[in-house]
Structure formats: C-alpha cells, structure tokens
Amino acid sequence: MLVVMRSDATPAQITRVVEAVAALGLTPHPLPGTTRTAIGMTGNTAAVDRAHFEVLPGVEEAIRVTKAYKLASREMKKDDTTVRTPFGNVGPGTFTVVAGPCSVESEPILMKTAEHLLGKGVKLLRAGAFKPRTSPYSFQGLGVEGLKLLAKTREQTGIGIVTELMDTENASVVEEYSDVIQIGTRNMQNFSLLKRVGKCRKPVLLKRGMSATLEEWLMAAEYILAGGNYDVILCERGVRTFSDHSRNTLDLSVVPPAKALCHLPVLVDPSHGTGKRAYVPAMTYAAMAAGADGVMIEAHPDPDHAASDGAQTIDFPTLDAMLAKLAVMAPLFGRTMGG
Numbered sequence: 639m640l641v642v643m644r645s646d647a648t649p650a651q652i653t654r655v656v657e658a659v660a661a662l663g664l665t666p667h668p669l670p671g672t673t674r675t676a677i678g679m680t681g682n683t684a685a686v687d688r689a690h691f692e693v694l695p696g697v698e699e700a701i702r703v704t705k706a707y708k709l710a711s712r713e714m715k716k717d718d719t720t721v722r723t724p725f726g727n728v729g730p731g732t733f734t735v736v737a738g739p740c741s742v743e744s745e746p747i748l749m750k751t752a753e754h755l756l757g758k759g760v761k762l763l764r765a766g767a768f769k770p771r772t773s774p775y776s777f778q779g780l781g782v783e784g785l786k787l788l789a790k791t792r793e794q795t796g797i798g799i800v801t802e803l804m805d806t807e808n809a810s811v812v813e814e815y816s817d818v819i820q821i822g823t824r825n826m827q828n829f830s831l832l833k834r835v836g837k838c839r840k841p842v843l844l845k846r847g848m849s850a851t852l853e854e855w856l857m858a859a860e861y862i863l864a865g866g867n868y869d870v871i872l873c874e875r876g877v878r879t880f881s882d883h884s885r886n887t888l889d890l891s892v893v894p895p896a897k898a899l900c901h902l903p904v905l906v907d908p909s910h911g912t913g914k915r916a917y918v919p920a921m922t923y924a925a926m927a928a929g930a931d932g933v934m935i936e937a938h939p940d941p942d943h944a945a946s947d948g949a950q951t952i953d954f955p956t957l958d959a960m961l962a963k964l965a966v967m968a969p970l971f972g973r974t975m976g977g
C-alpha cells in the first residue's frame with residue numbers, strides 16, 4: 639500500500655500517517671517526491687484496508703501496490719532514483735563509469751589506476767578485496783589488507799571505492815572502507831547478506847544473478863530497500879545461456895524493462911558480460927544506447943598480468959578511447975559524463 643499525501647500536507651500530517659502505519663505493526667517508508675510525499679508500507683502479509691488511511695488529514699489517496707517488489711517498483715515511486723555518493727551521483731541525466739582491476743593486487747597498481755581514472759574524470763574505482771572464485775585454488779583476494787590498500791588509495795587520490803562484500807561476517811569492515819558495497823552475482827539471492835546490507839548506510843551495487851529473472855533481481859533489491867537502505871544500484875553483468883562464444887550473455891535487453899518497472903539506477907558490466915576485452919567497448923556503447931545509467935568496467939595498467947579476469951580487462955589506452963567516444967555520445971542520450 640502507498641499512501642499519497644496532498645501536495646499541501648503538513649509535516650505533522652505526514653508524521654501521523656507514519657505513526658498509523660507503525661501502529662499496525664508495519665514498517666513505514668516515507669518517500670519524498672518532487673511535488674508531494676508518499677508513504678509506502680511493508681510487512682503486511684494480508685491486505686490493508688485503504689479506508690484506514692484515507693480518513694486521515696492530509697491524505698490524498700491510498701493505492702494498492704500490485705507488484706511483489708513494492709519499494710523497488712515504479713508504482714511506489716514514479717521518479718527515477720538518484721543514488722548520491724561523495725564521488726558523484728548515479729542516476730538520471732548522468733552516465734557513471736566505474737573502472738578498475740578485478741581484484742586488489744598491490745598499492746602501486748591501485749595508485750596508478752586511480753590517478754589515471756581521475757585524470758579522465760572517472761571518480762569511482764572498482765577492485766575486489768574479497769574475490770568469489772570458482773576454484774578454491776585461484777587467488778582469493780587480499781581480504782582486509784586489500785580494503786586497507788583501497789582506503790589508502792582514496793586518501794591519497796580522492797577517488798571513491800566500489801568493492802565486493804561476500805558474507806555477513808565482513809559486512810562491517812567492508813562498509814567502513816568502501817563507498818559503494820558490491821553484491822556479486824553469486825550472492826544475489828543470499829538473503830541474509832541482502833538483509834544485512836539493508837542495514838548498511840552506504841549505497842549497494844546489486845549485480846544480477848547469472849540465472850536470475852528480472853523479477854527475482856528486483857525482489858533481491860526489495861530485500862535491501864525493505865531493510866531501510868534506499869540507495870541501491872542495479873548492475874546487469876550477463877546471464878548463463880547456451881551461447882559459448884562469450885563467458886556470459888550480456889542481457890542488454892533487460893535494461894529497458896528494468897527501467898520501466900523499477901526506479902533504481904541500472905549499470906551494465908560489459909567485462910563479465912562478455913569475458914573478452916575486445917568486445918567491451920562495443921557493449922559499453924550499446925549499454926548507453928539501451929538506457930543504462932553507467933557501466934562498470936575492468937581496467938588494469940597491464941591486463942595480461944592481472945591476478946584475475948585479465949582476458950576481459952582492458953588497458954588504459956582502450957579505456958581512454960572509449961571514454962572519448964562516450965563523451966561524444968552522451969548528449970544524444972540526454973546524459974552528462976560523470977555524476
């Protein structure tokens with residue numbers, strides 16, 4: 639249920655509705671809009687009586703939300719969500735590039751990458767300190783030591799940090815060191831982890847599960863929103879199909895419906911989506927054309943010697959050429975680069 643307030647509703651009237659929701663044992667979610675506030679509610683397993691709210695002063699109407707992903711749905715929030723970070727906004731009107739190595743390898747590589755990115759106007763660095771690897775014998779990441787290297791890189795350069803959280807055990811330390819918490823494809827339906835990041839006060843970048851439908855992906859986002867963290871960024875990273883010409887099938891066709899059904903920003907990861915560096919630029923341009931709010935790209939000063947995912951990692955000259963092209967394309971799609 640969504641309680642829409644009149645545009646002239648007073649703060650006291652809004653508070654009264656919030657209290658009325660809480661009095662039913664439900665969780666109120668005030669959603670300030672451009673012209674008026676709406677109050678969403680979650681926690682009910684049976685239908686709530688609309689009349690219960692429509693009699694309250696300042697209430698315009700109470701609307702039943704039909705979608706299972708209530709807080710994530712456009713029914714609940716018509717306007718696009720902008721996720722704000724100290725390193726730029728992600729959302730409508732902008733095209734955000736997040737770039738960096740697959741994993742945190744060393745301080746010099748992070749510094750070199752951060753300086754290069756900032757020189758090109760890219761303000762968010764990606765790199766995993768905790769790595770979900772298919773083989774237990776592959777490089778597992780530097781863990782907390784890697785998080786400290788990321789924090790040092792931010793301190794010295796001023797770049798923002800996007801890094802993956804794999805388990806609830808490390809939630810506090812990843813929240814402390816990161817600016818955006820990444821939830822990987824393999825954890826999209828790790829409900830304990832989703833509930834835990836719902837309590838975090840940093841934005842969450844939620845990758846689509848490699849076999850998840852759009853609805854399952856939005857329901858995963860709903861877990862985070864329902865926990866009280868409204869700063870969720872979706873990220874399409876390719877799904878499993880019969881195709882074997884690429885690591886995954888980058889499902890760019892999910893971007894328009896995701897944007898139609900949900901108000902959250904959507905990024906695209908063409909690196910994991912293709913698995914091959916040669917295809918990353920084309921899929922990046924296509925992501926912008928598909929309506930994505932940005933891309934997350936694996937880039938490294940020496941991709942052939944990257945500790946993980948080198949085959950899909952681009953070098954700096956390729957990144958620079960791509961950024962130059964994106965800057966030319968951006969106005970055509972109503973975007974400005976950065977955020």
Ligand code: PEP
Pocket residue numbers: 740766770821822823824845875910
């Ligand atoms: C990554 O971004 O390095 C990563 C592990 O991504 P995904 O969860 O999409 O495989």
Ligand code: MN
Pocket residue numbers: 740741910936946947
């Ligand atoms: Mn990777």
